[in-house]
Amino acid sequence: MLAIRGLVKRYGRSPVPAVDGLDLEVGAGEIFGFLGPNGAGKTTTIKVVVGILRPDAGQVTIDGRPAVPSTPEVRRLIGYVPDTPELWPRLRGSEYLAFLADVYQIPPEERMDRAWPLVEALELVDAIDSLISSYSHGMRQKLALVGALMVRPHLLVLDEPLVGLDPRSSYVVKELLREHTRRGGTVFFSTHILDVAERLCDRVGIIHKGRLVASGTLDEMRALHARGHETLEAIFLEVTRASLTVPEGSDGRR
Numbered sequence: 001m002l003a004i005r006g007l008v009k010r011y012g013r014s015p016v017p018a019v020d021g022l023d024l025e026v027g028a029g030e031i032f033g034f035l036g037p038n039g040a041g042k043t044t045t046i047k048v049v050v051g052i053l054r055p056d057a058g059q060v061t062i063d064g065r066p067a068v069p070s071t072p073e074v075r076r077l078i079g080y081v082p083d084t085p086e087l088w089p090r091l092r093g094s095e096y097l098a099f100l101a102d103v104y105q106i107p108p109e110e111r112m113d114r115a116w117p118l119v120e121a122l123e124l125v126d127a128i129d130s131l132i133s134s135y136s137h138g139m140r141q142k143l144a145l146v147g148a149l150m151v152r153p154h155l156l157v158l159d160e161p162l163v164g165l166d167p168r169s170s171y172v173v174k175e176l177l178r179e180h181t182r183r184g185g186t187v188f189f190s191t192h193i194l195d196v197a198e199r200l201c202d203r204v205g206i207i208h209k210g211r212l213v214a215s216g217t218l219d220e221m222r223a224l225h226a227r228g229h230e231t232l233e234a235i236f237l238e239v240t241r242a243s244l245t246v247p248e249g250s251d252g253r254r
């Protein structure tokens, strides 16, 4: 459903690509967790997948359709929640959802049925007629998720969806992601929260310096990389070890 082949993305004239020959596939009905240290290339990959950035090389397909260049047809297949949703602050939550429903041509008689259960589940009922400028970061994330799910995408792409959410909201979001895949949808999300990835994802991939350094189910990752380690955290530390090495003398001593 999502296939990334040989993806390369470089910013400006930087000699080091942010994403450097990335290959991965995520199937229908799968939750895929995209992990990696800060600056590894997760957000860059996500922005290419959703059509915000153009790659320098490689292909991305969604349901077999090229995602680059991004077309309205392929964008309809994608629901996207960025790490810091830039929603229009002068709109009310309800106006934002109505706007999305117009853009995605959701039939008027379906709009409430699609949006309201999500608004209720994410406890936005009291805020939905307030201006988005009054929303907290977590409320903006939840509203963006309502919008992304309301359009019933095939592929849901989320950049750090659980950061800043309270425990109940975090639980509900995880349930909504599971529900999305039970209906045959696909979830591709980045996270730093390894125990969430461990419990929620069917498969994970670890990107390091723009390259995929490990991927698979947790059992596959253990078999390949664990050397007796059991947790995803241990595997993460193992495969990204180079970035954790403290240069000799960097603490002022030798």
Ligand SMILES: Nc1ncnc2c1ncn2[C@@H]1O[C@H](COP(=O)(O)OP(=O)(O)OP(=O)(O)O)[C@@H](O)[C@H]1O
Pocket (backbone or CB within 6 Å): 011, 012, 018, 036, 037, 038, 039, 040, 041, 042, 043, 044, 045
């Ligand atoms: N707009 C930009 N201009 C120049 N370089 C950028 C830009 N955005 C990201 N980069 C660089 O590209 C590399 C990958 O960044 P990216 O944001 O994709 O990483 P990430 O894995 O999402 O990191 P984090 O976990 O910290 O969010 C980093 O070296 C970063 O400095």
